[in-house]
Amino acid sequence: MADCRYQISQGAYIKLVLHALKHRSLSVNGLLLGRLIENDGGAAAPAVQISDAVPLSHSQIGILPYLELALIQVEEHFASEGLGVVGYYHANERHDDAELSNAARKIGDHIFRYFPQAALLLLDSKKLQDLPTGKGRDPVVRLFTRDSSRSWRSAGSQGSAELTTKEPSANAVLLDYISTEKWTEIVDFDDHLDDISKDWLNPNLFK
């Protein structure tokens, strides 16, 4: 899907990074919610707007039942807001692991079946590490999209899709939250299943 632009809201972006930071020694994953904008104010290329993220799991990512359950509930909830599942994010366990794991690919494939412009975001540990010192506006994730050869391609190669944050100050706000250890407040679907009084929507996270 070349020429498709991807834009992620600050809220979704910060949620996924905080989720990864809460569970530093584990892989984490989550769903991305949003919509496809066909004709974005005259610009030719369609754009995928990622407006929210739901953190899913930090343990046993290859296990199916809770993923399926989360998809059912997340889709049902966000349908009322006109949003659907447009992607998936994943953060690897090891700092030096920049590969897209099999589990991530499989889940991505599943989402692709319902939304061909699906975005797979992989946390970039090196970029995250450099965040406090650099002044970059680039999000600290790598975007993968499915190309015509049915494999997940990293963005930036051959002029394919690119990802920007909707608010240019996203990284600055993220750094601020990191310094106040905000990640302790993030709740994922796993946490919800352990204690249903915890809400995977994280409604009060940014209040």
Place this chain on the structure above:
Amino acid sequence: MATAVEEAQLNQLEIQVDNGGGGAWEYLCLVRKLKARRSDKVLKHGLYILNNPRARSKLGEEEFTLYEQVAFAAMDCSRNDIAKDCIGALFKKFPGSIRVGRLEGMFYEAKGAWSEAEKVYTRLLADSPLDQVILKRKVAMAKAQGNSAAAAEYLNKYLETFMADHDAWRELAELYISIQMYKQAAFCYEELILCQPACPLYHLAYADVLYTMGGLENLQAAKKYYSSTINLTGGKNTRALYGICLCSVAINQLTKGRNKDEKDIFDLQSLAAEGLLRDYKERAPKKLSLVTTTLRNIKMVS
């Protein structure tokens, strides 16, 4: 594994110490006892005690336990300089100790100097070939280098000798799941259930893997193990209740058109669904309508 109560106690103590309310040593002891991984807090509070001569002398011989604990925490937080100092202090007090030798090996691991670490462990194993901690470090090193297959191999070998090590079986199961070798993971959980048939977490984990493997037989078995989890937890385990519902949907899809002559299965599904709704009404009312709708959509409730 710490229980929910123990974890709450730990969190409370952590907040107290963080806010200057004292109790740092109690906190550090509890972390050690529960084997919790709170490296940034341990480093902060442990270092404070170590750098404070009065507090340090109050510990007596426990001072060296603290050095060891802080060394671990420092390595976990990538503060290898601090780890080096602690290990140095321990070496001075206990030269030739295998326990300190292990720390040295871990220090090389923390720096990513795998061959150096390998050398240290080989040397230590020559003297104590059955040292469980060192054998597990070899597994950890393979895992840290991304070599899950080698880690599984080492862990299997370890379990041939130490087959009663439940944590090792659990680690192996999780390792297999991470590389999508579900049948092998199922085997590990079967071993655990045989050893500790009254531990609901193993029944639950086994059911999860069976569901993931799919196929009618596995789904029916998964349903049985979700049921036994519910039995062992007095119906309080949300995952098991959801598991029953998901299994029922999957089984129904696979047996479409065939005679459904197991009437009590229907009761089980609706009981599970009702149990969930009751729970949500009581503890998470905001989510009740969403859960009701989704259960209704998959025909678990009318």
